[in-house]
Amino acid sequence: MGDLKMLLETFLESIIGTVNATAGVVRLLSPDGCTLQIISSAGLSAELQKEAENFVELNCESNDIATLGHIIHSSDVSTCDSRHLCPYASCRFQSLVAAPLEAQNTTGAPLGILTIFFDVPRTAASQIMNTLAAFTEVMAATIEHTRITREVQRTDRLAARQDIANEIHDSLAQTLTYSRMRASLLREAISTGKASLAAQLTNDIDEALEIGQKSVRHLIADFRCEINHGGLAAALQDLVSDFRKRNDIELEYHNHLVEFELPLEHEIQVYYIVREALTNIGRHSGASHARLFVDAEFGYYVFTIEDNGSGASTFKPIEGHYGVIIMRERAQRIGGEIRVKSAAGLGTKVQLFFPEPPTDWRVTSE
8 A cells, every 4th residue: 555655645646736626536446336535645734634635525526335336527626515514724725626546457437536725716717627537547557456466476475375285295204215215114013013113103104294284284275275266355345245144143344444465474364364253254253244344553454253152151262163273373373462351142253353564564574
């Protein structure tokens, strides 16, 4: 998200300078098509900038997703309903021009909205619509290119992990070689009547095979991840669709994050945690309704999976009911934690919290 945000800020600054505007914001549509969120802004005062960066809608801006169409329109906001209550003392906006950002590869598919604010009346602002249309085409192409590039890079990383998985699979030969060597010694010990040595060699073989089997299964399962190449957002949608097909449980899903690109390791661990939670809701909860929410707050990503099922008073490792132990181990690998709330007859809530990766994670992960 950081790279795209910086690119869009550069575009905004160029647009504002070209059309003599005051400020501008870019809002992108969330994956579920239900939310428009500010991803980038320019030309705002400190207080307005703070609000924009915290994804708070500007009072004077049109934010009805239903109006997200193919038409550039201008609006007079000099006498908007909230003007007399406006908390922003520095606000001098008189008009705005809003232009849709549309995908070029998928005709008509909405990406978001570009809004430019002016300190002049609507009539003057309307004169720049053709200029704004040209900018929106370039911005939309940039957004698409950035997302496609991410998908290609993610696909390459997954392919590399697949190669590693193949190598790990081949490493079974080492365990088998060790076991055969011990088996040869075992036969000799048996033929010479060395019962104590035979017992020790038998234990060695058994332990080697058990350790090798567990390790290889665990690593292959991680490296041969079947996560959607489109990234975590697409993978979560796959999980939701699969859950709805397999269960008679109503699943409500909301992803409130417009842009969230994570390191591949984060995406894989989150994917497995959410999958485990949903799987166990389907198998054990006895619920009629479940919810999956994805959000971010105070520098943390938050994934909430809850149901209205039977619940439980405690979660003990022996139960393995929601796989909490495994889920917590996965969360710890990405610096996060799992919180569980459950009560008999009141359902269960599982939440994954983990901090946003540092801004330079793309460099360090290459």
